[in-house]
Amino acid sequence: MNAEVIPSAFPSIQDEIAANQSIGDIIRRANNLSAEQVERILSYQREHGVKFGEAAVALGLAQQEDVLWALAQQFHYPYAGKSSSPLSDELVIANKPFCDQSEIFRAIRDQLITHVYQSGEPRRRAVAVMSPDSGDGKSFFVANMAVALAQLGGRTLLIDADMRTPRQHEIFKVDNKSGLSAILAGRSEGNVLRHVPDYPGLYVLPVGIVPPNPLELLQRPSFGMLMTELTTKFDHVIIDTPSGSQGVDSRVIAANAGAALAVARNGKTRTQGLNMLLGPLMARPSIKMLGVVINEF
Secondary structure, three states, rough: OOOOOOOOOOOOHHHHHHOOOOOHHHHHHHHOOOHHHHHHHHHHHHHOEEEEEEEHHHOOOOOOOHHHHHHHOOOOOOOOOOOOOOOOOOOOHHHHOOOOOHHHHHHHHHHHHHHHOOOOOOOOOOEEEOOOHHHHOOOHHHHHHHHHOOOOOEEEEEEEEEOOOOOOHHOOOOOOOOOOOHHHHHOOOOOOOEEOOOOOOOEEEOOOOOOHHHHHHOOOHHHHHHHHHHHHHOEEEEEEEOHHHHHOOHHHHHHHHHEEEEEEEEOOOOHHHHHHHHHHOOOOOOOOOEEEEEOOO
């Protein structure tokens, strides 16, 4: 009997080792180190019993950021540390992915995945992020959470649905000539999704032109249809919304997203404002309430 040979979906260990450069090779190429400089690093490495990157930093031939970037390259981990198109400083998890604050975003990401993407549910949900007032840190949270989701692999979409005071195009430095408002008004031209450099699976749908009638646009059937389509094409969809103090836009967005998360600011947000924001949504069984994130900054 002839047995059919089925190739493995995973490369062998030998192939994997051959395909990947060492940390030293990546640092050498990135910093254009000469053979003499490499030999100095190797000598220091042997003498002090440290790693190549540590030796390079100790000798002033590389920076700690260079070592982190090399590690990210070796493990195929999206990292904007040496990007030619640097992102906003607000994107902590993109610029400093190994700091304590980034670990907090990862912890929240894991909670989102656990509670939002459950098997057996009729459709995939998007997450609408809300806040009672402007300045609570909602856009900051959404932007960093989008990057955190993208670092898992797959396809992640950040929708800026704050058609009153949009900020995501500024944070990600993407073109904002056309976006969500044009789609809902029925006059979008071409693809309005913006790819984020250094993150193969991360896309931003900006607001585009700020419309005079944002709530009316969101209440059109086209918004619900758009959300249904996008949640089938992306693994993760997270939405920035206007603050509750600017109207009921966020409630409409959450109803179409299927899941909602609130951001409150420590020492500023009042319980009354949070109850007014979330109370009407908690009475709707079609919306999954995920909880409240307290922003300490």
